[in-house]
Amino acid sequence: MRIALFGYGKMGKMIEGIAMKRGHEIKARIDMGNLEDIDFREIDIAIDFSVPEAAVTNIEKALENDVPVVSGTTGWLDQYSHIVKRCNELEGAFLYASNFSLGVNIFFALNEFLAQKMAPLKQYEVSIEEIHHTEKQDAPSGTAITIAEGILENSDYTHWKLGNAREGEIPITSKRIGDYAGTHTVDYDSSIDQIRIQHTAHSRQGFAEGAVIAAEWLLGKKGVFSMQDVLNLG
Numbered sequence: 540m541r542i543a544l545f546g547y548g549k550m551g552k553m554i555e556g557i558a559m560k561r562g563h564e565i566k567a568r569i570d571m572g573n574l575e576d577i578d579f580r581e582i583d584i585a586i587d588f589s590v591p592e593a594a595v596t597n598i599e600k601a602l603e604n605d606v607p608v609v610s611g612t613t614g615w616l617d618q619y620s621h622i623v624k625r626c627n628e629l630e631g632a633f634l635y636a637s638n639f640s641l642g643v644n645i646f647f648a649l650n651e652f653l654a655q656k657m658a659p660l661k662q663y664e665v666s667i668e669e670i671h672h673t674e675k676q677d678a679p680s681g682t683a684i685t686i687a688e689g690i691l692e693n694s695d696y697t698h699w700k701l702g703n704a705r706e707g708e709i710p711i712t713s714k715r716i717g718d719y720a721g722t723h724t725v726d727y728d729s730s731i732d733q734i735r736i737q738h739t740a741h742s743r744q745g746f747a748e749g750a751v752i753a754a755e756w757l758l759g760k761k762g763v764f765s766m767q768d769v770l771n772l773g
């Protein structure tokens with residue numbers, strides 16, 4: 540595949556290495572918004588790991604040029620429905636995941652199963668914690684939001700809240716420490732005991748590999764997809 544990388548930071552560089560090892564070609568590296576330099580006719584797919592402020596423009600530009608997009612950038616999802624609409628209007632292909640690693644996607648399924656089991660047990664209070672490196676711009680992490688949504692869909696909780704929560708809200712704590720690649724914890728606490736599930740990424744390898752696998756999967760398809768479709772975990 541001939542790939543355009545939107546964002547050439549920590550993730551963009553790691554994706555480049557993995558994509559090249561799998562026989563793909565990097566045709567463009569866009570870092571700091573020089574989108575006009577791209578000849579979209581020579582791009583098969585775009586992979587966006589940039590910044591929240593740039594993601595929507597990058598994605599829309601690729602879709603308008605009939606190039607499918609894999610997006611891993613977090614912190615822009617208030618405009619997700621706009622991108623879905625544009626993708627459908629343009630009959631394009633788009634895949635977003637808050638987390639591309641296989642382990643986290645299994646963790647998402649485990650989280651939903653646990654939420655179903657815990658829903659009737661009102662003596663337990665749920666909370667989510669995420670820890671990331673100090674360069675991370677957004678909080679809570681996209682992964683923590685997906686975890687919260689998985690609980691909301693399977694319980695009587697009504698919202699999630701960063702920081703202290705009120706009755707019916709799921710509290711999310713975000714910590715920024717050193718070079719943590721990403722640790723997510725879900726706790727159910729009662730006065731008697733605690734149930735905890737946790738995923739720890741040892742590096743960014745799993746995110747980057749997952750993004751390249753998603754791009755290979757998306758090529759030739761039309762529509763809006765998620766990592767659940769790629770991994771067939773749905």
Ligand SMILES: NC(=O)C1=CN([C@@H]2O[C@H](COP(=O)(O)OP(=O)(O)OC[C@H]3O[C@@H](n4cnc5c(N)ncnc54)[C@H](O)[C@@H]3O)[C@@H](O)[C@H]2O)C=CC1
Binds near residue numbers: 550589591612637746
């Ligand atoms: N979905 C997933 O599995 C994962 C998602 N992420 C997300 O991916 C994004 C990038 O993460 P990192 O690579 O760690 O960050 P980073 O800060 O190392 O890289 C972001 C890059 O985007 C560049 N950039 C700024 N404006 C741009 C524009 N207009 N167009 C293109 N690039 C632009 C910056 O110069 C920087 O090099 C973040 O939103 C992060 O939360 C990170 C890891 C995994």
Ligand SMILES: O=C(O)C1=N[C@H](C(=O)O)C[C@H](O)C1
Binds near residue numbers: 638671672681683
């Ligand atoms: O910024 C990061 O580093 C990460 N961002 C994603 C998120 O916000 O969930 C995925 C992963 O946890 C690493």
